[in-house]
Amino acid sequence: MTDPAGPEATPTPPTSAAVARxxxxxxxxxxYVLNGQAAGRVGVRTQARVRAAAEELGYVPHAAARSLxxxxxxxxxxAAPADAVPAFGPLFADFLAGFQTALHHLGYxxxxxxxxxxxxxxxxxxxxxxxxxxxxxxxxxxxxxxAVELLKRSGTAAVLTTGPQAPPGAxxxxxxxxxxxxxxxxxxxxxxxxxxxxxxxxxPRLTAFAEPRLAGVRDAAAAHPGAxxxxxxxxxxxxxxxxxxxxxxxxxxxxxxxxxxEYAMLxxxxxxxxxHAVGAAPGRIAVVGADDLLLARLLRPRLTTxxxxxxxxxxxxxxxxALIRDPSAPPAAHRLGTFHLVPRExx
Amino acid sequence: MTDPAGPEATPTPPTSAAVARxxxxxxxxxxYVLNGQAAGRVGVRTQARVRAAAEELGYVPHAAARSLxxxxxxxxxxAAPADAVPAFGPLFADFLAGFQTALHHLGYxxxxxxxxxxxxxxxxxxxxxxxxxxxxxxxxxxxxxxAVELLKRSGTAAVLTTGPQAPPGAxxxxxxxxxxxxxxxxxxxxxxxxxxxxxxxxxPRLTAFAEPRLAGVRDAAAAHPGAxxxxxxxxxxxxxxxxxxxxxxxxxxxxxxxxxxEYAMLxxxxxxxxxHAVGAAPGRIAVVGADDLLLARLLRPRLTTxxxxxxxxxxxxxxxxALIRDPSAPPAAHRLGTFHLVPRExx
Numbered sequence: 147m148t149d150p151a152g153p154e155a156t157p158t159p160p161t162s163a164a165v166a167r168x169x170x171x172x173x174x175x176x177x178y179v180l181n182g183q184a185a186g187r188v189g190v191r192t193q194a195r196v197r198a199a200a201e202e203l204g205y206v207p208h209a210a211a212r213s214l215x216x217x218x219x220x221x222x223x224x225a226a227p228a229d230a231v232p233a234f235g236p237l238f239a240d241f242l243a244g245f246q247t248a249l250h251h252l253g254y255x256x257x258x259x260x261x262x263x264x265x266x267x268x269x270x271x272x273x274x275x276x277x278x279x280x281x282x283x284x285x286x287x288x289x290x291x292x293a294v295e296l297l298k299r300s301g302t303a304a305v306l307t308t309g310p311q312a313p314p315g316a317x318x319x320x321x322x323x324x325x326x327x328x329x330x331x332x333x334x335x336x337x338x339x340x341x342x343x344x345x346x347x348x349x350p351r352l353t354a355f356a357e358p359r360l361a362g363v364r365d366a367a368a369a370h371p372g373a374x375x376x377x378x379x380x381x382x383x384x385x386x387x388x389x390x391x392x393x394x395x396x397x398x399x400x401x402x403x404x405x406x407x408e409y410a411m412l413x414x415x416x417x418x419x420x421x422h423a424v425g426a427a428p429g430r431i432a433v434v435g436a437d438d439l440l441l442a443r444l445l446r447p448r449l450t451t452x453x454x455x456x457x458x459x460x461x462x463x464x465x466x467x468a469l470i471r472d473p474s475a476p477p478a479a480h481r482l483g484t485f486h487l488v489p490r491e492x493x
Numbered sequence: 494m495t496d497p498a499g500p501e502a503t504p505t506p507p508t509s510a511a512v513a514r515x516x517x518x519x520x521x522x523x524x525y526v527l528n529g530q531a532a533g534r535v536g537v538r539t540q541a542r543v544r545a546a547a548e549e550l551g552y553v554p555h556a557a558a559r560s561l562x563x564x565x566x567x568x569x570x571x572a573a574p575a576d577a578v579p580a581f582g583p584l585f586a587d588f589l590a591g592f593q594t595a596l597h598h599l600g601y602x603x604x605x606x607x608x609x610x611x612x613x614x615x616x617x618x619x620x621x622x623x624x625x626x627x628x629x630x631x632x633x634x635x636x637x638x639x640a641v642e643l644l645k646r647s648g649t650a651a652v653l654t655t656g657p658q659a660p661p662g663a664x665x666x667x668x669x670x671x672x673x674x675x676x677x678x679x680x681x682x683x684x685x686x687x688x689x690x691x692x693x694x695x696x697p698r699l700t701a702f703a704e705p706r707l708a709g710v711r712d713a714a715a716a717h718p719g720a721x722x723x724x725x726x727x728x729x730x731x732x733x734x735x736x737x738x739x740x741x742x743x744x745x746x747x748x749x750x751x752x753x754x755e756y757a758m759l760x761x762x763x764x765x766x767x768x769h770a771v772g773a774a775p776g777r778i779a780v781v782g783a784d785d786l787l788l789a790r791l792l793r794p795r796l797t798t799x800x801x802x803x804x805x806x807x808x809x810x811x812x813x814x815a816l817i818r819d820p821s822a823p824p825a826a827h828r829l830g831t832f833h834l835v836p837r838e839x840x
Binding site for chain 2: 249
């Protein structure tokens with residue numbers, strides 16, 4: 147950081163010593179009262195006096211100082227860049243919001259940390275500076291063993307990653323993307339489709355999610371002799387969708403699983419504009435999206451989609467709390483949710 | 494927070510003293526090197542030795558300890574719940590991501606803090622526990638003077654709010670929502686529309702944005718004798734849009750500004766399903782959205798929209814840095830961007 151302004155420009159924050167003086171008690175008493183440890187130690191009237199003095203002086207306990215004393219902070223760091231929040235879809239944002247609320251009720255502060263990092267180790271170093279009690283690596287470069295080790299050594303009690311491959315020492319919060327592909331593929335195959343395109347977003351940030359979805363469709367197709375699965379790369383633009391639709395006759399596919407509803411909507415519209423019929427009926431191109439976006443119901447035919455049902459945010463917050471309180475718990479995979487198909491008109 | 498596990502469960506983080514011992518230097522030297530203040534004080538070889546020792550021990554400087562010493566942290570706290578990120582639209586998410594990157598390059602850590610709070614003062618108290626160098630109140634209950642005062646007293650150098658009414662002591666980052674309504678209204682009035690509906694989302698979190706947009710349309714209409722502006726409440730559901738479309742004949746409106754593209758898409762589809770023609774041609778219902786969503790171009794007619802051009806995230810990051818370094822700078826309003834109309838087919 148560039149040089150801060152001189153100290154004369156900074157107002158002096160009130161200290162717990164000032165609160166203690168004003169309330170006529172010791173600093174330890176102030177600490178007990180303001181950190182919720184007064185029961186059985188400090189009388190009710192004294193507690194009220196301490197709170198009033200803190201209020202009058204505008205004193206707020208310093209989370210950082212508390213974490214220095216306790217060796218552990220109250221921060222639960224959720225690593226994901228801000229633009230990943232809408233990229234993951236509204237269900238993810240709702241989950242995050244509910245999760246932050248649930249953490250708050252357990253006494254933690256869930257912050258989204260989205261700074262870019264050159265490597266997993268560089269990311270871990272940035273996160274460690276905040277001395278979080280737990281880190282959830284939701285998005286970004288996959289963590290490795292050295293990054294987990296650095297976090298643990300600097301006092302992070304619990305490290306969790308999403309995705310099936312957690313590095314040593316980290317817990318996995320598992321939302322099996324493969325299952326999304328499996329559900330979409332099974333639906334299309336049951337309807338008699340045998341030449342299935344699978345859209346892979348050109349955005350490299352989404353590869354870690356798109357590849358297992360493709361693998362899921364392949365797994366579903368393995369049970370159907372003669373079924374063929376073909377990856378199709380699509381950028382999130384109308385132009386890219388128009389180009390893919392123009393190639394459709396040469397591709398000779400009768401169905402497509404389009405990664406998510408946004409890509410599905412782009413392709414569905416481009417296929418229609420190129421004169422192709424989209425729909426569940428035989429002879430039409432079947433299109434399946436994912437995420438169950440509200441807006442995907444506004445196109446015609448209405449989009450068939452795969453939707454994730456995630457565990458209640460409270461349950462995940464309690465899990466994180468338990469892992470923080472038992473840092474020696476052996477790393478395990480914890481299921482975050484499952485996928486199911488929502489049939490509408492497009493497939 | 495519930496009781497942490499006993500100390501035996503916590504690995505002991507390496508200290509700067511351990512780094513100093515290993516490198517054979519003083520703790521002050523370690524501090525100079527790892528906090529970027531070594532130039533002219535510590536030789537290049539010694540710097541390399543300190544860095545190597547820190548690397549070997551897995552030592553990371555503690556941002557909190559540094560802020561305790563300096564009286565000020567490196568955290569720039571962006572207050573907005575996670576589900577507000579997509580609610581504000583993809584432009585906002587892109588801005589946030591760019592802003593976090595720009596802050597990172599200036600040596601700050603931009604974290605999104607989304608915990609719920611019962612009041613502005615309660616929110617400020619939660620934020621203050623992280624001792625942020627700056628707070629940007631992007632969303633949530635509007636800050637008041639007491640909340641700003643509490644933040645300042647606990648060492649936050651700069652408090653910024655979005656929206657035109659900043660409380661005393663806070664800077665305003667101004668994206669004038671009234672202008673969005675003004676642009677939409679002017680476009681519709683220039684096309685000869687005189688009975689204009691304005692959609693207000695039923696979601697109370699959006700009222701602070703919707704009301705000034707309505708006021709902007711009213712301002713535009715004031716110059717046209719006989720022009721009429723009518724607020725219409727709409728929930729973000731297909732059912733609510735269907736109900737509003739069913740009332741349309743009684744409303745007798747020839748145009749609508751629909752808050753944003755999502756509400757516009759819902760209403761456009763519902764109007765079409767109810768047998769109304771939507772479009773720019775006379776006799777059709779003109780529909781204008783806002784945000785310029787990619788998906789809004791997939792409906793037919795393509796949606797006419799109002800789009801915000803925001804200042805480069807770098808510029809705002811530099812502004813925040815300047816305000817942190819000069820906490821006595823008199824509060825002012827800083828323009829975040831402007832709105833312009835993107836004409837397509839629906840109006």
